[in-house]
Amino acid sequence: MSVPDTTYRRIRQEVTERADALWDIASALHADPEYAFAERRAATLLTGELRRAGFDVRQDVAGMPTAFTARSGEGRPAVALLLEYDALPGLGHACGHNLIAAAGLGAALAARAVVEPGAGSVLAVGSPAEEGGGGKVREVEAGVFDDVDAALMFHPGVYDWARAPLTAQEQYRVGFHGRAAHPTGNPTEGVDALAALVELFNVLAALGRRLPEASHVQGIITHGGKATNIVPEYAEGLFGLRAATTQALDDLAGQLRSAAAGVAQATGTTCAVERATVRYEHFRDSEALSGRFAAHLGRAGIALTPPAPGVYLGSSDIGNVSSRVPAIHPFVAIMDEDGSDHTPGFAAAAASDRARRVLTAATEALACTAVDVLYDAGLRAEAWSGHRETVGAPR
Known part of the structure; x- marks a missing residue:
């Protein structure tokens, strides 16, 4: 079953109504950076919002005090929105994780508001220490994604790319x-x-x-x-x-x-x-899901393209998630291509007017894609088929 346009309009309305509050959260995280496995105030802020919205919140996930899951609904299909909120020592949120956290939160809240009872589960997954420590690696090993049909997140960057060339x-x-x-x-x-x-x-x-x-x-x-x-x-x-x-x-x-x-x-x-560290696997993009996200983001006037050949943008523990379930990790630019993340300039960009516009657009696109996963069995089948071809994992 495809998602009716009225549902997308409801999502747009939900995100619009929450836009100021989501920016306040992104700004609060930006002003108070915390580092790997010590993101206590960030986790408290985010789980508080999810609890108030009626999510069933579980903390200390996979033995990590700042990891959490928050679920609305029951059973399958299930879609996970991923939240990152650790910062870089000495640079703060120079990778824009304040925006990732706010977008994942906002998408989970908006999706929950429009999904009908019995349609499946919306799961917000709080994953610490992406910059060093690999919170998602531990969550994968603990089975957090065992009953999930798709994992969705976006990453701010200097390119508008539909998928992430992550090593x-x-x-x-x-x-x-x-x-x-x-x-x-x-x-x-x-x-x-x-x-x-x-x-x-x-x-x-x-x-x-x-x-x-x-x-x-x-x-x-x-x-x-x-x-x-x-x-x-x-x-x-x-x-x-x-x-x-x-x-x-x-x-x-x-x-x-x-x-x-x-x-x-x-x-x-x-x-x-x-x-000496956990292993970050390479990222395996779900072409079916990335295409949906790109189409939804296009309504905000942001066009995503394939990554430039031969260009790689580091590594992330989302790679380990993508070996378990269909996943997306598009980049959406908050500064021009002559910039770079992990710099003071990118930290400033993560609190800019452009970042605010990207946050709203990405939140809406994530929420729409999440609802697509729950309502569209054909999309799920296409995503899992592509995943099996890439990974070879039976499902």
């Missing part, structure tokens, strides 16, 4: 163990762990020249010894790995392990390689 990423800690010695008194007794670590950087630099598009390794030295008159017996580096797909990331991690083992053998050291 897979993880970090590894590599430690080399050698043997301490005096560099002058008994230099032949020493086994220089730092020299081994430096050699690993050299090997990885050579490897980098033949990696596939979007794959790279960026490393830093986190421990290089204790004094210049001691041959370092231990040295450690932290390496960030990114790749266009999760499989390519696994391949890259294998190359890192092989390189570290080879260096250890060549230098007489021993090494340990361990993953």
Whole structure:
């Protein structure tokens, strides 16, 4: 069953009536940035709004004090609106998560207001620590999305793109163990762990020249010894790995392990390689759902296009959600293409008049797409069919 135009008009009215309140929430979050797993005031503000609207709110989700779910309705079909609200240390909301939270909240409220009893469930999912820690990864592992038919969010950016070219990423800690010695008194007794670590950087630099598009390794030295008159017996580096797909990331991690083992053998050291963060999978876009969102957003005069070929915009834990259910993560510009997120300029843009207009438009488009998911069985079937082709997961 398709959604009647009268329902879309009701959604537009609901969002219009809430526009000022949603901007107040986005502004309050912007003025009071909180960081990974410590977004207590943000979570309290958002769950309070959902409770007042009649949602069944559950907190401490997946063992995270600032994660929550809020449900209206029962059973399937079910659509999840995702809220992010962590900020960047030193930069505040320079990724616009204040707008993501307000839009997800507003879309959930508007959808609930128009969805008839028995039509399914509207779920607002509060996910902390997207910038580092991977709240959605833990929520996926805890089964939050097991009975969900679609996960929807938007992200403010510098492009108007219908889908997000987001790579897979993880970090590894590599430690080399050698043997301490005096560099002058008994230099032949020493086994220089730092020299081994430096050699690993050299090997990885050579490897980098033949990696596939979007794959790279960026490393830093986190421990290089204790004094210049001691041959370092231990040295450690932290390496960030990114790749266009999760499989390519696994391949890259294998190359890192092989390189570290080879260096250890060549230098007489021993090494340990361990993953230091959760893994963010690459994002798998639901073309069917992204098309609906783009069409709804177009009514506000914002035209979304495919991303530019060969351009990648970092990584996000939404990738892990997209491996479980059909998902969207479009970018909607709040500043021009010569700008960049994770900058003071983008933080300012997240509280601008343009951001306010985008917030209202994206909230309406998300709410309309959510209702499409609940009412249109054909759309759900198309989304799941595309998901199975991409992921191969039975459903």
